[in-house]
Amino acid sequence: MIDLLFANPLHFAAEWYRWGVAIALAVASVSTLWIFFDSQQQQVDAIFWRVLSLIAAIVVTPGAVLSLQPGLIHRLGETPVLLAYLGLLAAGMGLLSLILYAFGVGVRAGAAVDEAPQVDPLSPPEGAAAAPPASPRPITPPRLDRAAPQEEATLTLTGEQKIAPPLAWLVVMDGPLAGHAHALTALTHVGREGGYNDIVLADATVSRQHARVRLEQGQFVLYDLASANGVFVNETAVQRQPLRNGDRLRLGAVTLGFMMVSEEDAPLPPPDATLSAPTLVIETG
Numbered sequence: 001m002i003d004l005l006f007a008n009p010l011h012f013a014a015e016w017y018r019w020g021v022a023i024a025l026a027v028a029s030v031s032t033l034w035i036f037f038d039s040q041q042q043q044v045d046a047i048f049w050r051v052l053s054l055i056a057a058i059v060v061t062p063g064a065v066l067s068l069q070p071g072l073i074h075r076l077g078e079t080p081v082l083l084a085y086l087g088l089l090a091a092g093m094g095l096l097s098l099i100l101y102a103f104g105v106g107v108r109a110g111a112a113v114d115e116a117p118q119v120d121p122l123s124p125p126e127g128a129a130a131a132p133p134a135s136p137r138p139i140t141p142p143r144l145d146r147a148a149p150q151e152e153a154t155l156t157l158t159g160e161q162k163i164a165p166p167l168a169w170l171v172v173m174d175g176p177l178a179g180h181a182h183a184l185t186a187l188t189h190v191g192r193e194g195g196y197n198d199i200v201l202a203d204a205t206v207s208r209q210h211a212r213v214r215l216e217q218g219q220f221v222l223y224d225l226a227s228a229n230g231v232f233v234n235e236t237a238v239q240r241q242p243l244r245n246g247d248r249l250r251l252g253a254v255t256l257g258f259m260m261v262s263e264e265d266a267p268l269p270p271p272d273a274t275l276s277a278p279t280l281v282i283e284t285g
Contacts, residue, residue, distance in 0.1 A: 002025050002268060009081045009084075009085075009205075009257050010081065012081075012085075013073075013081045015083040016063070016068060016087065017063065017067040017070070017073060017080065017084065018039075018067075020087075020088070021064050021067045021084070021087055021248060022064070022067070023091070023093035024060045024063070024088065025057075025060045025061070025063075025064045025117055026093075026235045027091045027103045028059075028091055029054070029097075031053045031094035031097055032050075032053040032054050032056070032094065034048055034098060035049050035050055035097065035098060035101050036053075039107075043206070043207055043209065043226065044108065045108040046101055046108075047105050047158065049097045049100065049101040049106065053094050055090070055093075056090040056093045056094030056270065057090075057093065057273070059086055059089075059209070060091060062083055062087075063080075063084060063086075063087040064081065066080055072101055080128065084125070087213045102211075107265050113223035118197050121183070142222065153269065159244040166215075166220075166258060167260070167261040167263065168184040168260040169181045169182060169258075169259045170182045170184065170188075170199060170249065170256045170257070170258060170259075171257040171259060172201075173248070173257050173276040174255050175203070175253075175254060176216040176251070177201075177202075182198075184213055184220060185198070185215075186214070186227045187212065187213075187214050187215070188213045188214075189211075189212045190206075190210055190211045190212065190226075191206060191207055191209040191210040192204075192206040192207060192210065192253060193206050193209070196280060197209065201251060201252075201254050203252055203253060203254050204252075206227075206229075206251050206252040206253075206254060207225070207228050207255070209221060209225050209227075210224075210225060210227040210251050210252070211225055211227065211251055212225060213243070216242075219242050219243070220242070220243045221239065221240060221243065222240070222241045222242075222243055222249065222258065222266050223239070223240055224238065224240075227251070227252075229251075229252040229253075230250075231250070232249070232250040232251075233249055234247060235248070235250070235251075242258070243258045244258070245258065245259055245260045246259070249281075
C-alpha cells in the first residue's frame with residue numbers, strides 16, 4: 001500500500017483529486033461535527049479532539065477547492081501533490097480522533113457542569129416569587145425490611161456533634177426499573193454514568209450528570225446540573241426546587257417519586273449513633 005502511494009506521486013495526486021479528496025473531506029467534516037455536537041450533548045470536555053478534528057478538516061479543504069479547478073492544479077507545480085499527501089494524512093487524523101473520542105480516550109466528564117451559571121443553593125433566584133408546591137397524588141412509602149450495613153451517612157454540625165439525615169427515597173415510577181427505591185443521603189448525584197453518580201438511571205435521555213439532591217436545613221433540595229433534557233417537578237421545569245413528600249420528578253424520560261419519612265414516624269438516632277440504611281422491599285401487589 002505504501003509503495004502504491006509513493007511510487008508514482010503524480011498518479012496518486014490525479015486519483016486523489018478525482019475522488020479521494022471528496023471522501024477525505026466527508027470523513028474530516030463528519031468527525032469534526034460529531035465530536036463538537038456529541039461532546040456538547042454529553043457535557044464532556046473533549047477540547048483536544050475538537051481542535052485536532054478541526055485542523056484535519058481545514059487541511060483537507062484546499063485540496064477540495066483544487067478538485068473543483070482542474071486547470072489550476074497544473075499551474076501549481078508540486079504543490080497539489082503535497083496537498084494530496086497532507087489531505088490523506090488529515091483524513092486519517094480526523095478518523096482517528098473520532099474513534100478515540102468514541103472510546104473516551106482523553107475525554108473528561110462533567111466539564112459542562114462547571115460552565116453552568118452558579119446558583120446560590122440557599123436562596124431562590126432574585127425576583128422569583130415562592131410558589132406553593134402542587135399537591136400530587138400521594139405515593140405509598142416502601143416497607144422497611146431488615147437492616148443492611150452501609151456507609152455511615154451523617155452530617156457534621158459543630159465539633160463532634162452529628163445527626164443522621166431524614167429517611168428519604170427516590171423511587172423509579174416507570175420503565176424496566178419501576179419500583180426500585182434509592183435511599184438519599186446528605187448529597188446524592190443522579191445521572192446516567194455509574195462512575196459519577198450515586199443513583200444511576202440507564203436511559204439515553206438522562207445526562208451523564210443530570211441532577212443532585214442536597215439536604216439543606218432538614219429539607220431535600222433538587223438541582224438541575226445543566227442537563228440536556230431538563231429537570232421537572234410535578235411537570236414544571238426547575239433549576240432548584242425544595243422537595244416535598246409525594247413530588248413527581250422527571251429526569252429526561254424517567255419519572256421518579258420522592259418519599260420522605262417524617263420525624264414522628266421515624267425518630268432520629270442519638271447523635272453518636274451509627275446510621276444503617278435499611279433494605280427496601282417494594283410491594284407491587
